[in-house]
Amino acid sequence: xxxxxxxxxxxxxxxxxxxxxxxxxxxxxxxxxxxxxxxxxxxxxxxxxxxxxxxxxxxxxxxxxxxxxxxxxxxxxxxxxxxxxxxxxxxxxxxxxxxxxxxxxxxxxxxxxxxxxxxxxxxxxxxxxxxxxxxxxxxxxxxxxxxxxxxxxxxxxxxxxxxxxxxxxxxxxxxxxxxxxxxxxxxxxxxxxxxxxxxxxxxxxxxxxxxxxxxxxxxxxxxxxxxxxxxxxxxxxxxxxxxxxxxxxxxxxxxxxxxxxxxxxxxxxxxxxxxxxxxxxxxxxxxxxxxxxxxxxxxxxxxxxxxxxxxxxxxxxxxxxxxxxxxxxxxxxxxxxxxxxxxxxxxxxxxxxxxxxxxxxxxxxxxxxxxxxxxxxxxxxxxxxxxxxxxxxxxxxxxxxxxxxxxxxxxxxxxxxxxxxx
Numbered sequence: 001x002x003x004x005x006x007x008x009x010x011x012x013x014x015x016x017x018x019x020x021x022x023x024x025x026x027x028x029x030x031x032x033x034x035x036x037x038x039x040x041x042x043x044x045x046x047x048x049x050x051x052x053x054x055x056x057x058x059x060x061x062x063x064x065x066x067x068x069x070x071x072x073x074x075x076x077x078x079x080x081x082x083x084x085x086x087x088x089x090x091x092x093x094x095x096x097x098x099x100x101x102x103x104x105x106x107x108x109x110x111x112x113x114x115x116x117x118x119x120x121x122x123x124x125x126x127x128x129x130x131x132x133x134x135x136x137x138x139x140x141x142x143x144x145x146x147x148x149x150x151x152x153x154x155x156x157x158x159x160x161x162x163x164x165x166x167x168x169x170x171x172x173x174x175x176x177x178x179x180x181x182x183x184x185x186x187x188x189x190x191x192x193x194x195x196x197x198x199x200x201x202x203x204x205x206x207x208x209x210x211x212x213x214x215x216x217x218x219x220x221x222x223x224x225x226x227x228x229x230x231x232x233x234x235x236x237x238x239x240x241x242x243x244x245x246x247x248x249x250x251x252x253x254x255x256x257x258x259x260x261x262x263x264x265x266x267x268x269x270x271x272x273x274x275x276x277x278x279x280x281x282x283x284x285x286x287x288x289x290x291x292x293x294x295x296x297x298x299x300x301x302x303x304x305x306x307x308x309x310x311x312x313x314x315x316x317x318x319x320x321x322x323x324x325x326x327x328x329x330x331x332x333x334x335x336x337x338x339x340x341x342x343x344x345x346x347x348x349x350x351x352x353x354x355x356x357x358x359x360x361x362x363x364x365x366x367x368x369x370x371x372x373x374x375x376x377x378x379x380x381x382x383x384x385x386x387x388x389x390x391x392x393x394x395x396x397x398x399x400x401x402x403x404x405x406x407x408x409x410x411x412x413x414x415x416x417x418x419x420x421x422x
Contacts, residue, residue, distance in 0.1 A: 001241075002162060003239045004162050004237070004238050005051075005052050005237045007046060007047050007052050007056065007233050008056045008197045009056070009058070009233035009234075010060065010198070010199030011058075011200065011220075012039075012040050012057065012060065012062070012219070012221075013060055013062070014061060014062050014063065014067070015033070015036065015063050015067045016032070017029075018223070028333060031326065037074055038221075039232075042220075042253070044078045044081055044082060046233070046251065047082060048081070048082075050235060052087060053125060053132070053133070054125055054133075055087060055089045056166055057089065057091035058167065058168055058197050058199025058200075058217075059095075059199040059200065060168065060199060060200070061075060062075075062097040065097065065098065065143070072106055076107070082111070082112075083109035083110050083111045086111065088125060091112075091113070091115070092138065093140050095140055095145065095168070095178065096143075098143050099114075099117045099139045115138055115139045116139060117139045117140060119152070120149075120153050121137060122135070125160075131161075132160055132161060133164060134155070134160040134163045134164065135164045135166060136193075139168075144178075145169075146179075146182075148181065149167060150167060150169065150171075150181070151187055153193070155193075159192070162194050162195075162238050163194055163195075164193065164194060164195045164197060165188070165191070165193045165195070166199075167181070167196060167197070168180070168198070168199045169181030169182065170201065171185060171207060172185075180200060188212065193212045194238055195212060195215070195238060196214040198214065198215060198216045199216070199217075200216075203218050204231075204248060210243035210244060213236075213246065217232070217248075220232055220233055220251045221251070222252060222256045224256060225335070227256060228257050230250045230255065231251065231252040232248055232249050232250040234247065234249070235249055250290070254290065254293060256293050257283050258295045258296075259280065259283065259295070260279075260296075261297065261299070263275075263299065263300040263302040264301050265344075266302050266303070267344075269304055280294065289330060291331045291333070294333070294335060295334075295336055296337050297337075298341050299341055299342075301342045302342075302343075302344055305342060318334055322334055
């Protein structure tokens with residue numbers, strides 16, 4: 001029975017500049033930029049370890065058409081490692097690295113096949129001179145491709161036992177991505193391919209399990225908090241006539257994660273480092289060999305509320321936790337703390353009272369539940385307290401931002417009023 005085993009990856013985005021991070025932390029930006037290369041190196045290592053038949057890359061090798069010479073050389077060096085071990089590479093060009101942007105002087109190693117853009121092309125992988133798998137693909141010639149490329153894929157000639165389509169495009173909703181080369185699942189269902197190796201969407205997902213399998217591996221290295229979770233590639237094994245077996249394997253060097261920590265009943269500030277470490281270890285698919293960049297939300301009723309919300313304290317805590325992290329092999333960098341804690345106050349008991357604090361709470365609750373009243377209150381405060389210069393700098397708050405501001409103000413005010421009464 002014919003069997004093929006391969007790695008499917010996409011959206012490497014090598015040489016991503018991370019410009020936003022460069023403005024405030026060049027060392028972290030440098031580590032992230034290097035992580036895109038290291039994640040590809042991990043993918044190549046995996047190909048060698050698993051002794052795969054070939055590697056598929058479904059577009060967007062580079063992040064930008066104006067990629068550096070160093071980035072291109074690094075890419076070719078990794079391909080050469082595979083070529084030297086007789087592992088072919090089949091890849092297409094996507095919207096970030098269209099075919100027109102590739103240097104004519106860049107010599108690809110032997111056994112590396114880049115698909116053209118004029119038509120869907122076919123390369124046949126053979127074992128022992130026996131055709132085993134036909135790999136079909138088409139590259140983007142330029143950045144913006146709006147036509148349905150999927151309908152151009154047709155089996156040609158005498159078919160090998162396994163047929164694979166490599167395509168960069170959008171099936172279904174594009175989400176945060178541009179809607180390039182859009183197609184529907186129905187467009188590819190009856191084209192006699194065993195596996196559709198997709199690229200472009202950075203969230204890994206198996207759209208269809210078999211007959212055919214339709215798979216996005218996601219990107220192998222997350223680049224911001226819109227790309228949280230484990231990132232990697234799929235190790236795929238196809239036996240003629242059977243459902244493809246797909247195993248996700250992480251390749252990332254750095255993971256972005258958002259973490260919520262409930263500090264309810266916590267009254268010891270020195271426990272915070274251990275609490276953060278425990279929360280990190282509880283992340284789904286936690287990997288101790290990976291570095292983490294975290295956004296941490298602190299919530300819950302806690303005696304630490306006043307300390308945490310004291311002006312300047314959270315910034316100093318952030319600096320303390322990050323100190324020396326980037327010098328470690330596997331670091332944990334905290335991007336920011338979001339404070340949603342509350343004072344350790346029995347709010348129901350306060351609301352049942354008849355004093356000034358209870359009246360303030362009732363007024364806040366009334367405004368909180370009425371968007372019109374809330375907007376009017378903010379406008380009144382804006383009129384009375386905000387300087388013309390500040391008004392010019394501030395944008396209008398959304399309804400959710402208004403409610404969040406009121407919630408913070410409520411707990412700050414109650415905390416101070418109750419302190420004054422005791």
